[in-house]
Amino acid sequence: MQLEFFGAAGEVTGSCHIVRAAGRQLLLDCGMIQGGADAPARNRRNFPFEPQSIDAVVLSHAHIDHCGRLPLLVKRGYRGPIYTNGACADLLPILLRDTAELAMREAERANRDLASGEERVTPLFDIADVEAVLRQVKSMRFDQPRELFPGITVRVRDAGHILGSSSVELWVSEGAVSRKLVFSGDLGQYDTPILQDPFAFEAADLVLMESTYGDRLHRGREGTERELGSILAQAARDGGNVVIPAFAIGRSQEILYLFAKHYDEWQLARWKIFLDSPMAIAASRVYWKHPDRFDAEATRLRAGFRGMPPLPNLVLSGSSDDSRAINNIRGGAIVIAGSGMANGGRVLHHLKHNLWRPECHVIIVGFQAPGTLGRQLVDRLPEVRIHGERIRVAAQVHTLGGLSAHGDQTQLLRWYDSFKGRPPVFLVHGEVPAAEALAVKLREHGASVTVTRPGLQIDLASVPALAHDLPSS
Numbered sequence: 001m002q003l004e005f006f007g008a009a010g011e012v013t014g015s016c017h018i019v020r021a022a023g024r025q026l027l028l029d030c031g032m033i034q035g036g037a038d039a040p041a042r043n044r045r046n047f048p049f050e051p052q053s054i055d056a057v058v059l060s061h062a063h064i065d066h067c068g069r070l071p072l073l074v075k076r077g078y079r080g081p082i083y084t085n086g087a088c089a090d091l092l093p094i095l096l097r098d099t100a101e102l103a104m105r106e107a108e109r110a111n112r113d114l115a116s117g118e119e120r121v122t123p124l125f126d127i128a129d130v131e132a133v134l135r136q137v138k139s140m141r142f143d144q145p146r147e148l149f150p151g152i153t154v155r156v157r158d159a160g161h162i163l164g165s166s167s168v169e170l171w172v173s174e175g176a177v178s179r180k181l182v183f184s185g186d187l188g189q190y191d192t193p194i195l196q197d198p199f200a201f202e203a204a205d206l207v208l209m210e211s212t213y214g215d216r217l218h219r220g221r222e223g224t225e226r227e228l229g230s231i232l233a234q235a236a237r238d239g240g241n242v243v244i245p246a247f248a249i250g251r252s253q254e255i256l257y258l259f260a261k262h263y264d265e266w267q268l269a270r271w272k273i274f275l276d277s278p279m280a281i282a283a284s285r286v287y288w289k290h291p292d293r294f295d296a297e298a299t300r301l302r303a304g305f306r307g308m309p310p311l312p313n314l315v316l317s318g319s320s321d322d323s324r325a326i327n328n329i330r331g332g333a334i335v336i337a338g339s340g341m342a343n344g345g346r347v348l349h350h351l352k353h354n355l356w357r358p359e360c361h362v363i364i365v366g367f368q369a370p371g372t373l374g375r376q377l378v379d380r381l382p383e384v385r386i387h388g389e390r391i392r393v394a395a396q397v398h399t400l401g402g403l404s405a406h407g408d409q410t411q412l413l414r415w416y417d418s419f420k421g422r423p424p425v426f427l428v429h430g431e432v433p434a435a436e437a438l439a440v441k442l443r444e445h446g447a448s449v450t451v452t453r454p455g456l457q458i459d460l461a462s463v464p465a466l467a468h469d470l471p472s473s
């Protein structure tokens with residue numbers, strides 16, 4: 001029995017790990033690599049396994065850096081089941097169809113400008129591949145163990161990161177030898193709006209853990225909400241617009257939820273709020289459809305919500321005409337639009353129209369991978385390029401780490417501390433400095449820690465057995 005690291009080892013995107021046990025091969029996630037000029041080429045490379053040889057995929061959540069290469073896997077021959085929880089299964093079509101359409105549009109555009117003799121560009125995958133993925137999805141209930149194959153049992157627990165985000169418990173056995181692996185997936189903050197806290201595990205022989213913010217401490221939730229309120233107050237005084245690049249799934253819903261929660265206190269009636277993303281609009285509907293995943297506060301507030309949180313001045317911008325109309329607004333608009341790292345999508349137009357104006361504000365609310373426009377804004381570059389145009393950054397850029405979908409160092413340590421017997425940790429899903437910083441802290445908490453790299457293989461049988469909690473499925 002063996003674990004091999006392939007993607008999101010030494011970096012944040014492209015999550016994919018391979019488990020070989022009981023004569024089967026399983027993938028944990030099959031995500032897209034994002035950010036960096038070489039990302040498109042890296043995504044096209046061959047997998048280090050034959051897609052036909054995989055027996056099952058277990059998907060932690062619907063973010064594209066975890067699910068984005070599933071259509072490619074299917075295109076290259078994978079026909080097996082893709083297990084995930086029901087909320088993730090509801091979000092998956094929204095994300096994957098959007099990704100395919102984007103890829104197809106980009107390929108079309110590239111082919112239009114083709115010089116004669118140049119090879120035609122094909123999209124990484126198309127909508128037919130996505131539909132094939134969706135037919136292979138099998139929903140699992142949270143907290144219910146399921147035997148996938150003799151000797152392989154899985155159970156998903158809430159990871160509190162976005163709706164339908166899970167940590168994965170995996171029991172594998174061969175003859176008398178059995179081991180339990182816990183894969184954190186992406187871990188949310190403990191007091192994330194709407195969602196439940198990450199599940200507190202007790203037993204594992206080996207822990208695969210994310211480390212996105214392993215070197216960072218977020219401002220507390222209350223402080224963060226206060227800061228957001230005061231940025232909006234300042235922006236109202238300045239008289240410009242506010243642009244919030246946000247992931248369609250997760251941040252968009254949480255921001256709307258916070259706006260609804262603080263509507264009077266933050267005097268939001270003076271703004272026009274745009275959710276400028278068909279994908280975020282669709283994802284919001286899925287969010288409000290899964291109150292079983294809500295925390296106590298959201299459950300209480302939901303009693304007064306019908307469908308979306310009640311924002312009388314919320315405009316859902318579905319069509320591109322709706323979106324373009326926002327460009328004419330000089331002040332008084334809060335625009336939430338994707339992509340979350342500002343490396344594409346409608347938010348680019350809004351940034352192009354507002355970044356150069358000192359009375360405008362940009363609020364960064366999520367992780368920004370190196371090489372993205374969002375990262376350049378966080379790094380306070382005085383000038384950026386959008387659609388080939390040079391734009392001076394005069395707007396005020398705020399980074400609200402406390403709204404992140406990922407737990408910070410303290411919260412990651414808290415998650416690990418619930419394990420009994422200090423199981424060894426393999427850190428994934430973090431840039432090396434973040435993972436190294438978390439490793440130092442985890443070692444102080446008694447763990448043996450490995451910062452993973454692609455191709456690293458672990459013989460699971462050689463890991464000492466600590467967990468004895470194989471559930472009957």
Ligand SMILES: [Zn+2]
Binds near residue numbers: 061066186
């Ligand atoms: Zn995620």
